[in-house]
Amino acid sequence: MNIFISYTLRDEIVTVDYLKSVSKIVSNYGKPFVDIIDNKAKDKQKFVIDQLDKADLVLLLSTNSVSLSKWVKVEIDRANQNNTPVISIPLNADQAMSIGYIEAQLRTEMKRIRIIRE
Structure with a gap:
């Protein structure tokens, strides 16, 4: 299961170290993708969209500033287009x-x- 982690770094709550901790927990349930950690592509924006399109689940780390992020909005809109939970x-x-x-x-x-898929 591919799990896309959506976040903004605008709040002091979400840091790279925190995202590494989240990624480690998420890896117990599937393959996490965290843009700032896992994106080594030349075309970073295209790679993010590709990862969203492959995602089985999006995990939104919701902080006070998340609604101010253009990219978080793009990610959630794309997940909704793809019917990704x-x-x-x-x-x-x-x-x-x-x-x-x-x-x-x-x-x-x-x-x-699992209940839905059975």
Whole structure:
């Protein structure tokens, strides 16, 4: 399962180190894609769209500034066009609690997806 992680770095909550922690948790459920970590392409924007088109699930790390990001809007719109499920995870300054919440939400979503596919 390909899991696209959508985020903005505008808030102090989401950092590269935090995204690495999220990616590690997500890797227990599928193959994560985090643009700032995994995108080594020359045409970075095209690569992001390609990854979105391959995604089975989009994990939106929702912070106060996420609605200000043009790219997050593009990513969510593309996911909706592709009928790709989007899980929105509200984040706060307590990163440890947020990581636990992300894991719980992914577990729930994976169970739901398995039920639908069976």
